[in-house]
Amino acid sequence: MGTVKISFKLNGCDMNVEVLPNTLLVDLLRDVLGLKGTKVGCREGECGVCTVLLEGEAVNSCILPAVKVGGKSVVTIEGLVKENGQLHPIQQAFISEGAVQCGFCTPGMIMNAKALLDKHPHPSDGEIRSGISGVLCRCTGYRKIVQAIKTASQAGGRK
């Protein structure tokens, strides 16, 4: 099986990689590029823990062939931290509100929250709930997750 060369922007950096035609984005990120922040849950597009931003839109990287991101921009949870190591306001809010239990869904929740706040800086409770409706938290800690996103939006969590 021949490899395919793709170029894309990952967390603001230009990337040139060779992938197999059947490589999924999540496996490229985790196994080839070593970015383990993005989690793998179901590989079905159901649980949402593998969510990344593709051209600013939340997508499930476990069902997205890596070749599809050629020429596009991808942001993962690692891309939210500033260069000086300062956490993103959404990440900070998840910590301050105690919205992390086992932590497995957290990257997916935060990436969906980012996509939501980029579009609607001040969402209602209903909009927050529907914004994270594609991520399952098996600790069922949804209440504090919603609260954290609200806190981040009040703190101007867009940047």
Place this chain on the structure above:
Amino acid sequence: MSYAFKDFHWTRHIPIKNYFLPKTLSEALNILAEYQGRALVVAGGTDVLPQLRRREIDAEALVDITHLPDLKSIEERGERIALGALVTHASITSSPLVREKAKLLADGAGYLGSPQIRNIATVAGNLVSGQPAADTSTPLLALDASVTIASKDGERIVPLTKFFLDTGKTILDCRREILTRIEFNALKEHHGCCYLRLSQRKALALPILVCGVLVKVDKKRRVIEEAAVALGPVAPIPFRAIRVEEALRGSPISKEIIEAVGTIAIEECNPRDSLLRGSSLYRKEMAKVFVKRGLQKALAQVGFPVT
């Protein structure tokens, strides 16, 4: 135990050998022809990729049509609205044109999967998957949709009522043909419509029952001129409840006619008992409730609340 793990646990491997991103329609059709049925068309891939991984379908190569030109538009063309094959559920749900002139389709598309799926999954793909519970099929059936199918032999336009053959099966051969366009009626102010959905949870849940309802009323005579009622998944394919529509056509708006067609709706359905979706009896009863509720909501929209 490792034996059990290997046999029953999921595999991560997608068994394809080639992935094509053609730039033109003819290039895409040529690749499909070269592969003689061993290549599969894919757009968003949210159905196809999991199915390939689970070995439910088999393909040597994928022909990704997302780089084809001119297939992303949502346009009004006279009395109809045309969607390119690459229009996603998210863009339908947020389209002002669709929200104004085909609200039931915007609503249906907004229920599908999750935000991440809706950002990627196309409406055309939702039709091609041929599932009787597909969230855009019943609204599009009610809107008298037709689809354009491109193949090596040229184009053909098929009404959606003739498109579905069986669960997971349509008249389109997704190893040789490509659905390029969907067209449907733009609604006017004397139209009322609604989309109803019953599912176990409010998000990321397959529907137990979906119902698209459309009514055109003669406001002066207080008569239902035309009605369209589409139902799924209460038969192998989503369908128009023709006998319900016939009973409504030309009938004065009344509580009695709504009650009467609710009963007819039960006879039009043939759902299976399902551990996932509930018993046949329950879903028939709910089909009646949904047809009645859908008509009440659609009529209320055009100023005729019937309680």
